[in-house]
Amino acid sequence: DLMRAVAAHFAHGPLAGRHVLVTAGPTHEPIDPVRFIANRSSGKQGFAIAAALAAAGARVSLVAGPVALPTPRGVDRIDVETAAEMAAAVARTLPADAAVMVAAVADWRVDAATAKIKKGAAPPALSLVENADILAGLAVHPQRPQLLIGFAAETGDLLEKAKAKRARKGVDWLVANDVAQGVFGTESNHVHLLTAAGTEDWGPASKAAIADRLVARIVETLAE
Amino acid sequence: DLMRAVAAHFAHGPLAGRHVLVTAGPTHEPIDPVRFIANRSSGKQGFAIAAALAAAGARVSLVAGPVALPTPRGVDRIDVETAAEMAAAVARTLPADAAVMVAAVADWRVDAATAKIKKGAAPPALSLVENADILAGLAVHPQRPQLLIGFAAETGDLLEKAKAKRARKGVDWLVANDVAQGVFGTESNHVHLLTAAGTEDWGPASKAAIADRLVARIVETLAE
Numbered sequence: 001d002l003m004r005a006v007a008a009h010f011a012h013g014p015l016a017g018r019h020v021l022v023t024a025g026p027t028h029e030p031i032d033p034v035r036f037i038a039n040r041s042s043g044k045q046g047f048a049i050a051a052a053l054a055a056a057g058a059r060v061s062l063v064a065g066p067v068a069l070p071t072p073r074g075v076d077r078i079d080v081e082t083a084a085e086m087a088a089a090v091a092r093t094l095p096a097d098a099a100v101m102v103a104a105v106a107d108w109r110v111d112a113a114t115a116k117i118k119k120g121a122a123p124p125a126l127s128l129v130e131n132a133d134i135l136a137g138l139a140v141h142p143q144r145p146q147l148l149i150g151f152a153a154e155t156g157d158l159l160e161k162a163k164a165k166r167a168r169k170g171v172d173w174l175v176a177n178d179v180a181q182g183v184f185g186t187e188s189n190h191v192h193l194l195t196a197a198g199t200e201d202w203g204p205a206s207k208a209a210i211a212d213r214l215v216a217r218i219v220e221t222l223a224e
Numbered sequence: 225d226l227m228r229a230v231a232a233h234f235a236h237g238p239l240a241g242r243h244v245l246v247t248a249g250p251t252h253e254p255i256d257p258v259r260f261i262a263n264r265s266s267g268k269q270g271f272a273i274a275a276a277l278a279a280a281g282a283r284v285s286l287v288a289g290p291v292a293l294p295t296p297r298g299v300d301r302i303d304v305e306t307a308a309e310m311a312a313a314v315a316r317t318l319p320a321d322a323a324v325m326v327a328a329v330a331d332w333r334v335d336a337a338t339a340k341i342k343k344g345a346a347p348p349a350l351s352l353v354e355n356a357d358i359l360a361g362l363a364v365h366p367q368r369p370q371l372l373i374g375f376a377a378e379t380g381d382l383l384e385k386a387k388a389k390r391a392r393k394g395v396d397w398l399v400a401n402d403v404a405q406g407v408f409g410t411e412s413n414h415v416h417l418l419t420a421a422g423t424e425d426w427g428p429a430s431k432a433a434i435a436d437r438l439v440a441r442i443v444e445t446l447a448e
Contacts, residue, residue: 033264033403035261036262036264037255037260037262039258040257040259107343119331119354124332125349126352128349128350153258154340155258179257
């Protein structure tokens with residue numbers, strides 16, 4: 001709209017005029033009207049990155065799963081619940097100069113029941129269906145962002161798994177974090193950045209500090 | 225402790241000297257370190273009831289699943305995650321004069337994996353195990369509260385299902401609400417109260433108003 005266009009025109013900062021997509025939070029996949037499968041994700045790291053991008057002058061589209069977080073200043077937020085809704089929302093935000101895909105998207109959805117499943121003699125068998133891979137899909141999209149960044153939460157053999165994931169997903173950078181030590185919902189994190197040039201250990205840091213460092217790298221790369 | 229004993233001694237209100245247990249919120253049952261099965265429950269109705277009980281002078285033990293709500297004034301809160309943790313916490317709060325079991329407890333837990341389940345060729349089969357029934361267990365407990373109140377969230381044939389549930393669970397009162405119309409997370413609700421005397425339609429009302437009305441009935445009944 002006009003106000004936004006005017007604001008963007010006068011935006012300052014190294015990312016002024018750039019559009020960056022961020023996904024954050026978990027997705028919820030309904031089992032029935034009262035039950036769902038969720039991923040453990042507070043959304044804090046993704047929201048911190050969206051805030052840092054906006055502070056750097058970017059136009060930010062933040063596609064957020066169900067989280068209890070306020071919208072960062074200057075960020076366009078699109079709320080979704082399921083992985084399918086997130087995939088659709090991501091597609092609608094394109095084109096974008098860069099995408100930072102932090103959301104913990106469910107790998108599977110359930111063939112959901114429309115009525116509440118009753119307790120019976122035996123527990124029900126949950127029939128799982130694989131969700132479309134949003135990150136891998138974006139990597140081969142006709143409007144693929146110039147800089148595509150994925151996140152990986154892993155337990156054990158973190159870097160081996162992350163290297164394989166970076167190649168498999170077709171992303172430029174992969175931010176890997178070890179979730180064995182309970183980072184969920186906390187303010188700090190320990191990540192490694194994997195790029196074509198190699199792997200960097202960023203050490204323990206606050207989610208805000210990781211966001212600032214990542215955004216500084218995005219600024220450098222988009223300026224090249 | 226002493227401060228609490230002194231406070232209780234000077235407590236005013238019709239429930240002064242009474243101990244009431246309230247459960248609220250969902251439970252989360254881990255699938256692996258990053259995924260879990262949850263029930264849709266904001267905890268708002270249970271927290272409103274705990275607040276109303278404390279305002280009426282009761283000592284309130286609130287066993288709460290994972291929710292994003294502040295602790296009501298004057299309430300003792302015990303935070304839990306899984307149904308098994310909730311069952312253990314409930315047992316530790318006994319004896320109680322009354323119990324209002326509002327939590328949406330998971331009927332099943334998953335044989336949880338200790339490492340993150342990887343996406344493979346086929347979606348994993350989730351092996352579900354039935355959880356102990358906290359409400360039915362409390363109904364036959366040696367320290368069963370004098371007044372035991374259950375909640376039922378149902379879709380379709382609400383009152384038939386609720387009547388059967390009241391009998392099956394061995395509770396004194398059952399508060400039934402129809403969750404087909406999306407009450408989750410909202411401030412209002414529409415409940416029916418089922419007692420030995422019959423069924424009352426309480427009509428649409430705020431969760432705070434339902435809490436006040438229920439607590440007024442608890443006061444009457446415990447005074448008999």
